[in-house]
């Protein structure tokens with residue numbers, strides 16, 4: 001007969017500790033062997049979950065890219081003021097009150113914006129007295145207006161362009177005016193209505209609001225009386241002339257700086 005080993009509480013604890021230690025050592029050895037030699041297979045569901053999380057984070061934060069990063073991605077920034085938007089209707093035709101300057105400006109400006117975006121520019125659509133005009137920084141600002149609907153005389157037809165000549169970049173504004181005038185005239189076949197650039201065009205309020213380094217111009221796209229047909233029926237063509245004028249200016253500047 002052999003004697004049963006004495007079962008003390010300390011002996012039991014010692015045996016248990018030995019058992020746990022040996023199991024742990026085996027587990028560590030196995031984990032080491034398989035951890036090193038077995039490639040870690042990440043389940044597809046985990047990969048997908050991570051991709052979804054990244055996408056969700058990007059979707060939630062559309063405003064996080066800086067303006068500079070956006071410009072780098074999408075090209076130069078252009079401001080387009082929809083003349084009278086958010087303020088008043090502008091000129092109204094006495095013989096047909098449905099024809100307003102605001103409606104004409106809006107159709108042409110929105111088409112201009114689409115065409116500029118298609119050319120790769122970042123475009124800000126601005127109201128007449130938009131708060132964003134204050135200190136606006138961009139490659140160019142163009143305000144789109146149309147001329148009076150009152151019959152003045154047979155000469156009251158055509159377009160005109162004026163620019164901000166009293167800020168820090170009068171030469172840039174002059175080039176912007178030159179490009180807009182030349183391309184708009186060429187595209188629309190409208191004539192430049194010289195001699196009727198008004199005080200409002202020369203001292204346009206937005207010139208003083210934008211950053212002094214932002215060249216700005218205002219275009220009067222035509223007279224609402226004698227040019228009414230082309231203003232109402234061909235906004236996309238007129239917008240093309242404006243967009244091409246902006247591109248002419250940007251590309252000339254790019255050539256000059258390179």
Ligand SMILES: [Zn+2]
Pocket residue numbers: 083084090091101145146
């Ligand atoms: Zn106007």
